[in-house]
Amino acid sequence: MDNVPVIHIVARSTNGVIGKEGQLPWHLPKDLKFFKEKTMGHSMVMGRKTFEAFPSPLKGRMHLVVSKKVSPESLPENVKYFNSIQEAIDWAKENDNLVYVIGGGEIFNQTIDIATDLLITEVETIADGDVFYPSINLDRWELMQSEPQSADEKHPFNFAFNHYKRK
Template structure:
């Protein structure tokens, strides 16, 4: 099963502030939707609460230490990232997407096979960051550039990295 991380990060690695996203990038939201639709998505409890509901047409697995946490029918709770991954392996999925936030990205980076990174050409203030990763362990397989317009606050590149096998 391929484990993909999908994230939008600024040049200074900022990914959020006050439990919110910090930019208006309609083309990036569309990319996120196109890639994740129909799939299982794993997220931390804070990211789940910042969205406020399961994203439509995807199966959410919310990671929390709270044993009383509940999600709507059809979605799942896991009490560690490993448990979330095991659920997906048990369902014989081809691909699962890790959609954040920072705590979950940190734990998922060592086991990810693919990074889909929206590299936003901005230096915003923020309080959560995507972790630094060793670029020598990854190969860029595609880069697509998008330009600022009335629906997209900043220029950005959508870069797909594949993990190089040791």
């Protein structure tokens, strides 16, 4: 169980912004596709606010929602509530071969020290927002892969899919 990777998957701007007024600060269809491909069939640990930003639970993935509040009484079969991040991660490790941590800011901040991999979509813009990804020390993370993507009519910014692994 201790060998199970804990993977942050996040899109952040050059100035570290990941959220604005409860939503993503941008619409990048290729990034949504990347997120879907990576997380499909897996468990996703998330904060209650990130969960509530989805119009409905995402198909084909288990939502492990962290909240100090009492869990709602009836939940879809692919949603579970946990009172602590550790309980959610432990459940995922017991039931999956990897754990995706999908945010938001509070959950990324509290799990950056236990993450083994970071899948960061680096969005080349200075964004206006109210939720930030923690700054990462590049002495501790090795960039394994970078796939640059050019802006086009559907994507207002250049961005890159970067995979960092803990050294």
